[in-house]
Amino acid sequence: xxxxxxxxxxxxxxxxxxxxxxxxxxxxxxxxxxxxxxxxxxxxxxxxxxxxxxxxxxxxxxxxxxxxxxxxxxxxxxxxxxxxxxxxxxxxxxxxxxxxxxxxxxxxxxxxxxxxxxxxxxxxxxxxxxxxxxxxxxxxxxxxxxxxxxxxxxxxxxxxxxxxxxxxxxxxxxxxxxxxxxxxxxxxxxxxxxxxxxxxxxxxxxxxxxxxxxxxxxxxxxxxxxxxxxxxxxxxxxxxxxxxxxxxxxxxxxxxxxxxxxxxxxxxxxxxxxxxxxxxxxxxxxxxxxxxxxxxxxxxxxxxxxxxxxxxxxxxxxxxxxxxxxxxxxxxxxxxxxxxxxxxxxxxxxxxxxxxxxxxxxxxxxxxxxxxxxxxxxxxxxxxxxxxxxxxxxxxxxxxxxxxxxxxxxxxxxxxxxxxxxxxxxxxxxxxxxxxxxxxxxxxxxxxxxxxxxxxxxxxxxxxxxxxxxxxxxxxxxxxxxxxxxxxxxxxxxxxxxxxxxxx
Numbered sequence: 001x002x003x004x005x006x007x008x009x010x011x012x013x014x015x016x017x018x019x020x021x022x023x024x025x026x027x028x029x030x031x032x033x034x035x036x037x038x039x040x041x042x043x044x045x046x047x048x049x050x051x052x053x054x055x056x057x058x059x060x061x062x063x064x065x066x067x068x069x070x071x072x073x074x075x076x077x078x079x080x081x082x083x084x085x086x087x088x089x090x091x092x093x094x095x096x097x098x099x100x101x102x103x104x105x106x107x108x109x110x111x112x113x114x115x116x117x118x119x120x121x122x123x124x125x126x127x128x129x130x131x132x133x134x135x136x137x138x139x140x141x142x143x144x145x146x147x148x149x150x151x152x153x154x155x156x157x158x159x160x161x162x163x164x165x166x167x168x169x170x171x172x173x174x175x176x177x178x179x180x181x182x183x184x185x186x187x188x189x190x191x192x193x194x195x196x197x198x199x200x201x202x203x204x205x206x207x208x209x210x211x212x213x214x215x216x217x218x219x220x221x222x223x224x225x226x227x228x229x230x231x232x233x234x235x236x237x238x239x240x241x242x243x244x245x246x247x248x249x250x251x252x253x254x255x256x257x258x259x260x261x262x263x264x265x266x267x268x269x270x271x272x273x274x275x276x277x278x279x280x281x282x283x284x285x286x287x288x289x290x291x292x293x294x295x296x297x298x299x300x301x302x303x304x305x306x307x308x309x310x311x312x313x314x315x316x317x318x319x320x321x322x323x324x325x326x327x328x329x330x331x332x333x334x335x336x337x338x339x340x341x342x343x344x345x346x347x348x349x350x351x352x353x354x355x356x357x358x359x360x361x362x363x364x365x366x367x368x369x370x371x372x373x374x375x376x377x378x379x380x381x382x383x384x385x386x387x388x389x390x391x392x393x394x395x396x397x398x399x400x401x402x403x404x405x406x407x408x409x410x411x412x413x414x415x416x417x418x419x420x421x422x423x424x425x426x427x428x429x430x431x432x433x434x435x436x437x438x439x440x441x442x443x444x445x446x447x448x449x450x451x452x453x454x455x456x457x458x459x460x461x462x463x464x465x466x467x468x469x470x471x472x473x474x475x476x477x478x479x480x481x482x483x484x485x486x487x488x489x490x491x492x493x494x495x496x497x498x499x500x501x502x503x504x
Contacts, residue, residue: 040381041227041230041381042222042223042224042227043220043222043230043231044102044222044224053097054096054097054100055096055097056259057426057428057429058425058426058429059423059426060093060094060421060422060423061090061091061092061119061122061420061421061422061423062090062091062093062116062419062420063087063088063089063090063122063419063420063422064087064088064089064091064174064178064417064419065087065088065089065348065417065418066085066089066131066133066416066417067083067084067086067363067416067417068083068084068085068086068131068133069081069083069132069133069134070084070132072132072169075168075169075409076168076169076405076408078409078410080361080362080410081361081362081414082361082362082363083363083364083415084363086124086125086129086174087123087124088122088123088124088420089118089123089124089127089174090119091116091117091118091119092116092117092119093114093116093421094113094116094117095112095113095114095115096112096113097110097111097112097113098110098111098113098214099111099217102222106221106222106223106224106225107219107221107234108219108222109218109219109220110217110218110220111214111215111216111217111218112214112215112218112257113214114210114211114214114215115211115212116210125174127175127178128173128174128175129173129174130172130173131171131172131173131174132169132170132171133169133170133172133177133416134169134395134414134416135166135167135168135169135170136204136206136395136416137183137204138166138168138185138403138406139168139342139395140341140342141185142400142402142403143335143340143341143342143396144340144341166185166405167405168403168405168406168409177205177206177417178206178207178417179205179208179210179211180203180204180205180208181204181205182202183202183204185204186200186201186202186203186204187202190202206393206416206417215276216236216237216276217236217237217238218233218235218236218257219233219234219235219236219238220256220257221234223262227262227263228262229262230262230263231256231257231259231261231382233254233255233257233274236253236276239253241253242279242280244280244321244336245280245318245319246317246319246320246322246323247318249315249318250280250315250316251318252281253274253281254272254274254283255271255272255273255274255281255283256272256273257273257274258273258274258275258375258389259384260382260383260384261375261377261382262382263380263381263382264379264380265379266379267286268286269286270283270284270285271283271284271285271300271375272284277391278332278334278345278391279334279336280319282302282306283303283306284300284301284303284373284374284375285300285301286299286300287299287374290386292376292385292386292424292430293385293424293425293427293431295378295385295430295433296378297376297377297378297379297385298377299376299377300375300377301372302347302372302374304329304330307329307330307331307347307352308330309326309328309329309354310326312329319332319333320333321333321336327344328353328354328356328357329352329353329354330346330347330350330353330354330357331345331346331350331353331354331357331394331413332345333396335396342395342396342397342398343393343394343395343396344394344395345392345393345394346391346394347366347371347372347373347390348366348370348371348390348391348392348418348420349364349365349366349367349371349392349415350364350366350413351366351367351371351372360410360412361412361414361415371418372388373388373389373390373391374387374388378433383425383433384423384425385424385425385430386423386424386425387421387422387423387424388420388421388422389420389421389422390418390419390420390421391419392416392418392419393415393417393418393419394413394415394416395413395414395416396412396413397409397412397413398411
């Protein structure tokens with residue numbers, strides 16, 4: 001009887017070895033992980049991550065650096081501007097999803113509600129600090145007056161006369177520059193246009209109206225039918241494409257909203273993000289492997305080709321408006337989506353931009369560490385573990401005969417401020433990820449080798465016992481002495497392993 005048990009044990013060991021090898025060969029670990037990703041990452045009311053999707057737990061900070069102009073008189077007389085960067089002024093950004101609606105075609109619509117709360121301990125100063133900056137309302141009105149229709153010419157003339165002696169540079173607090181102040185220029189235009197039943201705000205701020213607002217309605221794929229399409233945009237504000245740019249490709253709405261990516265990312269991918277701040281889809285490419293909170297991640301960064309000139313990247317010709325008026329490398333005119341305002345965006349300090357933009361301003365010093373944009377993604381789930389989304393706002397400054405202080409100006413891309421939307425996953429969320437996701441993945445991928453190892457151990461131990469006890473010729477086991485008995489044991493084992501437990 002003892003001999004029979006030993007032979008049975010070594011047979012089971014061999015079957016475990018074969019079973020483990022088969023499971024490794026068919027990559028059953030990946031299948032288990034894929035099935036779990038489908039359960040966890042699909043966007044639905046019963047998804048385990050639905051509450052986190054509605055209100056992501058990692059803190060997001062909006063940090064602003066403003067450029068204080070130290071020689072405004074020199075600039076007015078045609079000299080080179082000199083600026084000093086002041087910041088950061090940090091605000092905690094809360095942006096829960098609101099107005100969520102699921103549809104039967106595997107899509108879901110939502111908005112982001114933006115709320116900013118000032119974080120004094122993370123800021124260089126209170127945001128009541130007064131600085132000197134370009135009078136953006138004046139430059140904006142000058143730009144708009146150049147393109148007014150003939151029926152509004154008389155109104156434009158009156159506005160020009162009223163504003164002819166306005167200062168090109170003004171002083172306001174950081175908070176006012178960011179979120180609004182009552183500007184006499186905008187107030188005057190508001191009064192004129194109100195008579196014509198045209199809505200125009202009496203206040204100005206670079207982010208006026210941002211707080212407690214949303215940037216539009218997103219419609220994205222839930223991933224229910226295809227997990228690789230999770231969070232991919234279908235429409236924005238009910239439209240499948242934009243209308244600001246001069247080519248079909250430039251107007252395409254590609255990628256996700258940037259909060260998280262579809263799962264199973266690889267290094268050769270190009271990741272697209274639709275960004276409402278720049279009114280277009282941007283793309284990121286793999287840069288290097290990283291590690292955040294002891295979790296392996298991949299860094300995807302914004303390459304120089306995104307804002308390259310048309311000579312370097314002909315595809316960017318679609319972002320020239322009008323079609324034959326293209327700026328040089330590193331900047332993008334977003335006036336078409338900002339009601340014609342002369343707003344130009346770039347990376348901070350014109351990082352990766354044309355040398356002429358950097359050299360035109362004293363106080364500009366670009367470097368990769370502080371001014372590049374990147375996402376650190378956990379590739380299996382697509383979760384953003386760290387993000388630095390950096391953007392600079394500039395005003396295209398040109399000479400004008402309309403206003404006296406603009407007559408002698410050089411043609412400049414004038415920096416106003418830059419921002420960093422930063423996010424690093426909190427320790428609690430990272431620990432939960434490691435304890436739930438990483439452990440599952442390691443177990444799933446290690447399962448075939450665990451079975452293989454157990455089989456080897458059983459076979460080796462049993463073989464050792466048999467070698468010590470007797471020779472193979474003396475062993476007698478009725479169960480294994482017949483072909484039918486061996487097949488019965490093998491079928492029983494494989495049925496239990498594949499059908500009952502593994503289901504593959």
